[in-house]
Amino acid sequence: MITFYIAGTVAVLATIMVITRYNMIHALLYLVVSFLAIAIVFHVLGAPFMAALEVIVYAGAIVVLIIFVIMMLNLKQESVEQEKQWMSRKLLIGPVILSLILLAELVYIISGADTGSIEQPLLDAKAVGLSLYGPYVIGVELCGILLMSGIVGAYHLGRQKKKVVHRFLELQEK
């Protein structure tokens, strides 16, 4: 139980650090910490397989993908300065206050309800797999279609358009 609260506090603090950093790489490193903390929360909640997936897919694949893109964009020190300029305190105050009001309402509603408590459930990967390929098999197929369209979309959008000029036209221009 104490593990849950410590990991949750770490996750919240790391996420706050993510949203206040100006340097993108620093923010991504804090994001990895946040994902690892949430993985510990999953483990405490009795979902060890999901904790492993969280580390592998979120903290591994997705963050590495974003870091690759940042490396391809080749951002310099000016981008950090510009980020500082973009995040002015005046701009920040309205959305933060409104979101905090909504969060307070949410906490009030959740704490008012009688929801019970979690007592060491431990659902292993076998139960998840049986459910995934039993009643949820249509969802698995839809996920396959989604990933396929993701691959096609990423390839189509990420392609650099080369200028195609026929060699006779090139000769004429010279």
Next chain:
Amino acid sequence: MKPIPVEAGLILAGILFMLGLISVLIRRNIIFMLISVEIMLNAAGLAFITAGARWVQADGQVMFIFILTMAAAEVSVGLALILQIYHQLKTLDSDAANKMHG
């Protein structure tokens, strides 16, 4: 080992979701907005896992796997779009992409 109240898990998910929402609202850098959407999806997954652990059913974890798949597809397409925007406009400002040039 004392049991964990469900409220704690749901409130943690709510706080994380709200932090992601705040970050989407206050940032102008388009990569940071994508990162914030990841934070929000992760918080939604945490709520599903908490609910699944409460009733000792595997459905919550199945939903988390679906969210994970969607996040992976979304981030790949989103990063391809960001690369295209950067090549066309030479900036990461999301306000610069408010005009469609034909």
